[in-house]
Amino acid sequence: MNLQENVLLKNYSNYKIGGPAKHFIEVESTEELKDVLRLVNSQAQDKIAILGGGTNVLISDEGFDGLIILNRIKGIEREGGNLRIGSGTSIQDILEYCIENSLSGLEWAGGLPGTIAGAVRGNAGAFKGETKDNVVEVESLGLENLNEKIRNNAQCQFGYRNSIFKSGEGLDEFITHVVLELTLGDQEEIKEKIKQKIDYRNNRHPMNYPSLGSTFKNISLDSLSPGLQKEFAEIVKIDPFPIVPTTKLLALCGLKGKRVGGAMISDKHPNFIVNIDNATAKDVKALIEIAKQIIREKYNLSLEEEIIYLG
Numbered sequence: 001m002n003l004q005e006n007v008l009l010k011n012y013s014n015y016k017i018g019g020p021a022k023h024f025i026e027v028e029s030t031e032e033l034k035d036v037l038r039l040v041n042s043q044a045q046d047k048i049a050i051l052g053g054g055t056n057v058l059i060s061d062e063g064f065d066g067l068i069i070l071n072r073i074k075g076i077e078r079e080g081g082n083l084r085i086g087s088g089t090s091i092q093d094i095l096e097y098c099i100e101n102s103l104s105g106l107e108w109a110g111g112l113p114g115t116i117a118g119a120v121r122g123n124a125g126a127f128k129g130e131t132k133d134n135v136v137e138v139e140s141l142g143l144e145n146l147n148e149k150i151r152n153n154a155q156c157q158f159g160y161r162n163s164i165f166k167s168g169e170g171l172d173e174f175i176t177h178v179v180l181e182l183t184l185g186d187q188e189e190i191k192e193k194i195k196q197k198i199d200y201r202n203n204r205h206p207m208n209y210p211s212l213g214s215t216f217k218n219i220s221l222d223s224l225s226p227g228l229q230k231e232f233a234e235i236v237k238i239d240p241f242p243i244v245p246t247t248k249l250l251a252l253c254g255l256k257g258k259r260v261g262g263a264m265i266s267d268k269h270p271n272f273i274v275n276i277d278n279a280t281a282k283d284v285k286a287l288i289e290i291a292k293q294i295i296r297e298k299y300n301l302s303l304e305e306e307i308i309y310l311g
Protein backbone atom coordinates (compact mmCIF):
# COMPACT_ATOMS: atom_id res chain seq x y z
CA MET A 1 0.00 0.00 0.00
CA ASN A 2 1.62 3.23 -1.13
CA LEU A 3 0.06 5.88 1.07
CA GLN A 4 1.56 9.25 0.13
CA GLU A 5 1.47 12.57 1.92
CA ASN A 6 1.10 16.12 0.70
CA VAL A 7 0.38 15.27 -2.94
CA LEU A 8 -0.37 18.18 -5.26
CA LEU A 9 -3.84 17.58 -6.71
CA LYS A 10 -3.50 19.92 -9.69
CA ASN A 11 -1.52 17.08 -11.30
CA TYR A 12 -4.66 14.89 -11.13
CA SER A 13 -7.08 17.57 -12.27
CA ASN A 14 -7.99 18.15 -15.90
CA TYR A 15 -8.18 21.82 -14.93
CA LYS A 16 -4.58 21.85 -13.62
CA ILE A 17 -5.97 23.54 -10.52
CA GLY A 18 -5.84 22.40 -6.89
CA GLY A 19 -3.68 22.41 -3.78
CA PRO A 20 -2.27 19.41 -1.89
CA ALA A 21 -4.05 16.41 -0.40
CA LYS A 22 -2.98 15.54 3.14
CA HIS A 23 -3.02 11.86 2.19
CA PHE A 24 -3.26 10.23 -1.22
CA ILE A 25 -3.47 6.68 -2.50
CA GLU A 26 -4.16 4.92 -5.79
CA VAL A 27 -6.24 1.73 -5.80
CA GLU A 28 -6.21 -0.83 -8.60
CA SER A 29 -8.69 -3.41 -7.29
CA THR A 30 -11.66 -3.76 -4.97
CA GLU A 31 -9.47 -5.80 -2.58
CA GLU A 32 -6.90 -3.04 -2.43
CA LEU A 33 -9.68 -0.52 -1.84
CA LYS A 34 -11.00 -2.61 1.06
CA ASP A 35 -7.52 -2.77 2.63
CA VAL A 36 -7.20 1.01 2.40
CA LEU A 37 -10.65 1.59 3.91
CA ARG A 38 -10.03 -0.87 6.75
CA LEU A 39 -6.83 0.97 7.63
CA VAL A 40 -8.37 4.45 7.40
CA ASN A 41 -11.49 3.46 9.30
CA SER A 42 -9.48 1.80 12.07
CA GLN A 43 -7.61 5.05 12.58
CA ALA A 44 -10.85 7.03 12.18
CA GLN A 45 -9.19 10.28 11.29
CA ASP A 46 -9.32 11.14 7.63
CA LYS A 47 -12.17 12.48 5.53
CA ILE A 48 -12.23 10.63 2.23
CA ALA A 49 -12.80 11.89 -1.31
CA ILE A 50 -12.63 9.94 -4.56
CA LEU A 51 -11.01 11.11 -7.74
CA GLY A 52 -11.44 9.52 -11.16
CA GLY A 53 -10.32 11.36 -14.28
CA GLY A 54 -10.56 14.70 -12.49
CA THR A 55 -12.55 16.15 -15.40
CA ASN A 56 -15.52 17.42 -13.41
CA VAL A 57 -14.09 18.65 -10.10
CA LEU A 58 -12.89 22.09 -9.15
CA ILE A 59 -10.30 21.39 -6.46
CA SER A 60 -9.73 24.16 -3.93
CA ASP A 61 -6.44 26.08 -3.88
CA GLU A 62 -6.05 24.92 -0.27
CA GLY A 63 -6.30 21.30 -1.41
CA PHE A 64 -8.02 18.58 0.61
CA ASP A 65 -7.44 17.99 4.29
CA GLY A 66 -8.05 14.25 4.17
CA LEU A 67 -7.42 11.17 2.04
CA ILE A 68 -7.87 11.23 -1.73
CA ILE A 69 -8.43 7.80 -3.25
CA LEU A 70 -7.52 7.79 -6.93
CA ASN A 71 -9.56 5.19 -8.78
CA ARG A 72 -7.41 2.97 -10.97
CA ILE A 73 -9.70 -0.09 -10.96
CA LYS A 74 -9.58 -0.91 -14.65
CA GLY A 75 -10.48 -3.65 -17.09
CA ILE A 76 -13.28 -4.77 -19.36
CA GLU A 77 -14.82 -8.27 -19.24
CA ARG A 78 -17.40 -9.62 -21.66
CA GLU A 79 -20.44 -11.16 -19.95
CA GLY A 80 -22.77 -12.38 -22.69
CA GLY A 81 -24.05 -9.25 -24.43
CA ASN A 82 -22.89 -7.07 -21.55
CA LEU A 83 -19.58 -5.56 -20.48
CA ARG A 84 -18.49 -5.59 -16.83
CA ILE A 85 -16.10 -2.71 -16.50
CA GLY A 86 -13.66 -1.67 -13.78
CA SER A 87 -14.94 1.74 -12.73
CA GLY A 88 -11.63 3.54 -13.28
CA THR A 89 -11.62 2.62 -16.97
CA SER A 90 -11.76 5.68 -19.19
CA ILE A 91 -14.69 6.22 -21.53
CA GLN A 92 -12.15 6.48 -24.31
CA ASP A 93 -10.80 2.97 -23.58
CA ILE A 94 -14.37 1.61 -23.48
CA LEU A 95 -15.12 3.19 -26.86
CA GLU A 96 -11.95 1.70 -28.33
CA TYR A 97 -13.08 -1.70 -27.02
CA CYS A 98 -16.52 -1.12 -28.55
CA ILE A 99 -14.98 -0.38 -31.94
CA GLU A 100 -12.68 -3.42 -31.80
CA ASN A 101 -15.61 -5.67 -30.86
CA SER A 102 -18.30 -4.00 -33.03
CA LEU A 103 -20.41 -3.06 -30.01
CA SER A 104 -22.96 -0.32 -30.49
CA GLY A 105 -24.87 1.89 -28.03
CA LEU A 106 -22.23 4.13 -26.51
CA GLU A 107 -21.37 6.16 -29.62
CA TRP A 108 -22.96 9.29 -28.09
CA ALA A 109 -20.06 9.35 -25.61
CA GLY A 110 -17.41 9.95 -28.30
CA GLY A 111 -14.92 12.43 -26.83
CA LEU A 112 -16.44 12.35 -23.32
CA PRO A 113 -13.47 12.56 -20.95
CA GLY A 114 -13.16 10.85 -17.56
CA THR A 115 -13.90 7.42 -16.13
CA ILE A 116 -17.06 5.32 -16.30
CA ALA A 117 -17.55 5.80 -12.52
CA GLY A 118 -17.56 9.57 -12.92
CA ALA A 119 -20.01 9.23 -15.81
CA VAL A 120 -22.35 7.02 -13.78
CA ARG A 121 -22.26 9.26 -10.72
CA GLY A 122 -23.19 12.37 -12.68
CA ASN A 123 -25.20 10.54 -15.36
CA ALA A 124 -22.98 12.24 -17.92
CA GLY A 125 -24.64 12.87 -21.26
CA ALA A 126 -24.18 14.39 -24.68
CA PHE A 127 -25.77 14.32 -28.15
CA LYS A 128 -29.12 13.19 -26.69
CA GLY A 129 -27.50 10.19 -24.97
CA GLU A 130 -27.02 9.66 -21.24
CA THR A 131 -24.96 7.15 -19.27
CA LYS A 132 -28.16 5.72 -17.81
CA ASP A 133 -29.21 4.52 -21.28
CA ASN A 134 -26.47 1.86 -21.20
CA VAL A 135 -26.26 0.91 -17.51
CA VAL A 136 -27.50 -2.52 -16.39
CA GLU A 137 -25.92 -2.66 -12.94
CA VAL A 138 -23.58 -0.69 -10.72
CA GLU A 139 -21.43 -2.35 -8.05
CA SER A 140 -20.27 -0.26 -5.12
CA LEU A 141 -18.55 -0.47 -1.76
CA GLY A 142 -19.54 1.57 1.31
CA LEU A 143 -16.66 3.83 2.33
CA GLU A 144 -17.43 3.42 6.03
CA ASN A 145 -19.12 0.05 6.39
CA LEU A 146 -17.48 -1.72 3.41
CA ASN A 147 -20.90 -3.08 2.41
CA GLU A 148 -20.95 -4.33 -1.17
CA LYS A 149 -24.04 -3.43 -3.16
CA ILE A 150 -25.28 -4.16 -6.64
CA ARG A 151 -27.98 -1.83 -7.95
CA ASN A 152 -29.93 -2.24 -11.14
CA ASN A 153 -30.62 0.71 -13.43
CA ALA A 154 -33.85 1.79 -11.71
CA GLN A 155 -32.23 1.56 -8.27
CA CYS A 156 -29.50 4.00 -9.38
CA GLN A 157 -32.22 6.71 -9.52
CA PHE A 158 -30.69 8.44 -12.52
CA GLY A 159 -31.83 11.98 -13.31
CA TYR A 160 -30.45 14.93 -15.24
CA ARG A 161 -26.71 14.87 -14.34
CA ASN A 162 -27.70 13.04 -11.21
CA SER A 163 -27.87 9.61 -9.57
CA ILE A 164 -28.20 7.98 -6.18
CA PHE A 165 -24.38 8.19 -5.92
CA LYS A 166 -24.41 11.97 -6.29
CA SER A 167 -27.29 12.99 -4.10
CA GLY A 168 -28.87 9.93 -2.54
CA GLU A 169 -28.08 7.07 -0.22
CA GLY A 170 -25.11 6.05 -2.41
CA LEU A 171 -23.24 9.26 -1.65
CA ASP A 172 -20.77 7.52 0.68
CA GLU A 173 -20.09 4.66 -1.69
CA PHE A 174 -17.22 3.94 -4.05
CA ILE A 175 -18.42 2.71 -7.44
CA THR A 176 -16.17 -0.27 -8.23
CA HIS A 177 -17.69 -1.83 -11.36
CA VAL A 178 -20.30 -0.94 -13.94
CA VAL A 179 -22.15 -3.34 -16.22
CA LEU A 180 -23.16 -1.84 -19.56
CA GLU A 181 -25.53 -3.28 -22.14
CA LEU A 182 -24.49 -2.92 -25.78
CA THR A 183 -25.59 -4.55 -28.98
CA LEU A 184 -23.67 -5.95 -31.94
CA GLY A 185 -23.39 -3.44 -34.75
CA ASP A 186 -21.46 -2.51 -37.85
CA GLN A 187 -17.85 -1.71 -36.97
CA GLU A 188 -17.35 1.05 -39.56
CA GLU A 189 -20.62 2.75 -38.60
CA ILE A 190 -19.75 2.67 -34.90
CA LYS A 191 -16.30 4.07 -35.60
CA GLU A 192 -17.69 6.83 -37.82
CA LYS A 193 -20.36 7.89 -35.30
CA ILE A 194 -17.76 8.15 -32.53
CA LYS A 195 -15.44 10.12 -34.78
CA GLN A 196 -18.25 12.57 -35.65
CA LYS A 197 -18.79 13.33 -31.96
CA ILE A 198 -15.08 13.84 -31.36
CA ASP A 199 -14.81 16.12 -34.40
CA TYR A 200 -17.84 18.13 -33.23
CA ARG A 201 -16.25 18.64 -29.82
CA ASN A 202 -12.91 19.62 -31.34
CA ASN A 203 -14.65 22.19 -33.56
CA ARG A 204 -17.08 23.65 -31.01
CA HIS A 205 -15.28 23.38 -27.68
CA PRO A 206 -12.18 25.22 -26.48
CA MET A 207 -10.04 22.07 -26.39
CA ASN A 208 -6.76 24.02 -26.43
CA TYR A 209 -7.12 25.03 -22.76
CA PRO A 210 -7.69 23.00 -19.58
CA SER A 211 -11.34 22.99 -18.51
CA LEU A 212 -14.04 20.97 -16.77
CA GLY A 213 -16.41 21.04 -19.73
CA SER A 214 -19.73 22.77 -19.07
CA THR A 215 -19.66 24.77 -15.85
CA PHE A 216 -23.42 25.10 -15.42
CA LYS A 217 -26.33 22.77 -16.08
CA ASN A 218 -28.64 23.65 -18.94
CA ILE A 219 -32.03 25.08 -18.01
CA SER A 220 -35.07 22.90 -18.35
CA LEU A 221 -37.70 24.61 -20.53
CA ASP A 222 -40.42 23.46 -18.14
CA SER A 223 -38.92 25.45 -15.29
CA LEU A 224 -39.28 28.77 -17.14
CA SER A 225 -42.10 31.29 -17.00
CA PRO A 226 -44.32 31.42 -20.12
CA GLY A 227 -42.69 34.77 -21.02
CA LEU A 228 -39.17 33.34 -20.99
CA GLN A 229 -40.32 30.19 -22.80
CA LYS A 230 -41.48 32.46 -25.60
CA GLU A 231 -38.35 34.61 -25.53
CA PHE A 232 -36.07 31.55 -25.81
CA ALA A 233 -38.23 29.53 -28.24
CA GLU A 234 -35.63 29.87 -31.00
CA ILE A 235 -32.74 28.46 -28.97
CA VAL A 236 -34.44 25.48 -27.32
CA LYS A 237 -32.64 22.17 -27.80
CA ILE A 238 -33.62 18.61 -26.97
CA ASP A 239 -30.80 17.20 -24.84
CA PRO A 240 -32.29 14.81 -23.84
CA PHE A 241 -35.44 16.82 -22.91
CA PRO A 242 -36.26 20.42 -23.97
CA ILE A 243 -33.63 22.76 -22.53
CA VAL A 244 -32.40 26.30 -22.97
CA PRO A 245 -28.62 26.02 -23.46
CA THR A 246 -26.89 27.98 -20.71
CA THR A 247 -24.05 28.75 -23.09
CA LYS A 248 -26.46 30.84 -25.23
CA LEU A 249 -27.65 32.83 -22.22
CA LEU A 250 -24.08 33.55 -21.16
CA ALA A 251 -23.34 34.74 -24.69
CA LEU A 252 -26.49 36.92 -24.75
CA CYS A 253 -25.29 38.54 -21.52
CA GLY A 254 -21.99 39.50 -23.16
CA LEU A 255 -19.92 37.24 -20.93
CA LYS A 256 -17.75 35.73 -23.68
CA GLY A 257 -14.10 36.39 -22.95
CA LYS A 258 -14.73 37.73 -19.42
CA ARG A 259 -11.56 37.19 -17.37
CA VAL A 260 -10.62 36.97 -13.71
CA GLY A 261 -6.94 36.25 -13.07
CA GLY A 262 -5.93 33.26 -15.19
CA ALA A 263 -9.50 32.05 -15.79
CA MET A 264 -11.72 33.09 -18.70
CA ILE A 265 -15.28 32.46 -19.84
CA SER A 266 -14.50 30.90 -23.20
CA ASP A 267 -15.39 32.99 -26.22
CA LYS A 268 -15.78 29.80 -28.23
CA HIS A 269 -18.26 28.13 -25.82
CA PRO A 270 -19.15 30.41 -22.90
CA ASN A 271 -20.35 27.58 -20.64
CA PHE A 272 -16.70 26.49 -20.48
CA ILE A 273 -14.53 28.44 -18.07
CA VAL A 274 -11.00 27.82 -19.31
CA ASN A 275 -7.71 27.95 -17.49
CA ILE A 276 -5.71 30.19 -19.79
CA ASP A 277 -2.87 31.20 -17.49
CA ASN A 278 -2.27 29.35 -14.22
CA ALA A 279 -5.79 30.06 -12.96
CA THR A 280 -6.66 29.41 -9.34
CA ALA A 281 -9.88 27.92 -8.01
CA LYS A 282 -10.55 31.38 -6.59
CA ASP A 283 -10.41 32.90 -10.10
CA VAL A 284 -12.86 30.31 -11.42
CA LYS A 285 -15.25 30.77 -8.47
CA ALA A 286 -15.21 34.55 -9.00
CA LEU A 287 -16.27 34.06 -12.64
CA ILE A 288 -18.97 31.62 -11.59
CA GLU A 289 -20.37 34.21 -9.17
CA ILE A 290 -20.28 36.95 -11.83
CA ALA A 291 -22.12 34.75 -14.33
CA LYS A 292 -24.74 33.73 -11.77
CA GLN A 293 -25.35 37.30 -10.71
CA ILE A 294 -25.73 38.64 -14.25
CA ILE A 295 -28.10 35.83 -15.28
CA ARG A 296 -30.12 36.40 -12.12
CA GLU A 297 -30.36 40.14 -12.75
CA LYS A 298 -31.22 39.82 -16.42
CA TYR A 299 -33.58 36.81 -16.41
CA ASN A 300 -34.36 36.14 -12.74
CA LEU A 301 -32.91 32.64 -13.22
CA SER A 302 -30.61 30.73 -10.87
CA LEU A 303 -27.79 28.90 -12.61
CA GLU A 304 -26.79 25.62 -11.04
CA GLU A 305 -23.26 24.27 -11.28
CA GLU A 306 -22.66 21.06 -13.21
CA ILE A 307 -19.08 20.97 -11.90
CA ILE A 308 -18.37 19.64 -8.43
CA TYR A 309 -16.36 21.35 -5.71
CA LEU A 310 -13.72 19.39 -3.84
CA GLY A 311 -11.94 20.69 -0.74
Ligand SMILES: Cc1cc2nc3c(=O)[nH]c(=O)nc-3n(C[C@H](O)[C@H](O)[C@H](O)COP(=O)(O)OP(=O)(O)OC[C@H]3O[C@@H](n4cnc5c(N)ncnc54)[C@H](O)[C@@H]3O)c2cc1C
Nearest residue numbers: 052053054055056114115117118119124125126175212213
Ligand atom coordinates in the same frame (compact mmCIF):
# COMPACT_ATOMS: atom_id res chain seq x y z
C1 LIG B 1 -13.58 18.97 -22.30
C2 LIG B 1 -14.67 18.36 -21.43
C3 LIG B 1 -15.88 18.00 -22.00
C4 LIG B 1 -16.90 17.44 -21.21
N1 LIG B 1 -18.07 17.08 -21.81
C5 LIG B 1 -19.05 16.57 -21.06
C6 LIG B 1 -20.29 16.18 -21.66
O1 LIG B 1 -20.48 16.29 -22.87
N2 LIG B 1 -21.26 15.68 -20.86
C7 LIG B 1 -21.09 15.54 -19.51
O2 LIG B 1 -22.02 15.06 -18.84
N3 LIG B 1 -19.93 15.85 -18.92
C8 LIG B 1 -18.91 16.37 -19.64
N4 LIG B 1 -17.72 16.72 -19.05
C9 LIG B 1 -17.56 16.55 -17.59
C10 LIG B 1 -16.89 15.23 -17.19
O3 LIG B 1 -16.08 14.77 -18.20
C11 LIG B 1 -17.86 14.14 -16.83
O4 LIG B 1 -18.68 14.58 -15.79
C12 LIG B 1 -17.15 12.85 -16.41
O5 LIG B 1 -18.11 11.83 -16.41
C13 LIG B 1 -16.46 12.90 -15.06
O6 LIG B 1 -15.69 11.72 -14.87
P1 LIG B 1 -14.33 11.71 -14.04
O7 LIG B 1 -13.82 10.33 -13.95
O8 LIG B 1 -13.36 12.70 -14.58
O9 LIG B 1 -14.85 12.19 -12.62
P2 LIG B 1 -14.10 13.11 -11.55
O10 LIG B 1 -14.03 14.50 -12.07
O11 LIG B 1 -12.81 12.49 -11.14
O12 LIG B 1 -15.11 13.01 -10.35
C14 LIG B 1 -16.42 13.53 -10.48
C15 LIG B 1 -17.21 13.17 -9.21
O13 LIG B 1 -17.40 11.76 -9.18
C16 LIG B 1 -16.89 11.23 -7.98
N5 LIG B 1 -16.31 9.92 -8.30
C17 LIG B 1 -15.30 9.64 -9.16
N6 LIG B 1 -15.06 8.33 -9.18
C18 LIG B 1 -15.93 7.76 -8.31
C19 LIG B 1 -16.18 6.41 -7.88
N7 LIG B 1 -15.44 5.39 -8.32
N8 LIG B 1 -17.16 6.19 -6.98
C20 LIG B 1 -17.91 7.22 -6.51
N9 LIG B 1 -17.72 8.50 -6.86
C21 LIG B 1 -16.75 8.77 -7.76
C22 LIG B 1 -15.84 12.21 -7.51
O14 LIG B 1 -15.67 12.13 -6.10
C23 LIG B 1 -16.47 13.52 -7.93
O15 LIG B 1 -17.41 13.95 -6.99
C24 LIG B 1 -16.69 17.26 -19.82
C25 LIG B 1 -15.45 17.63 -19.25
C26 LIG B 1 -14.46 18.17 -20.04
C27 LIG B 1 -13.13 18.53 -19.41
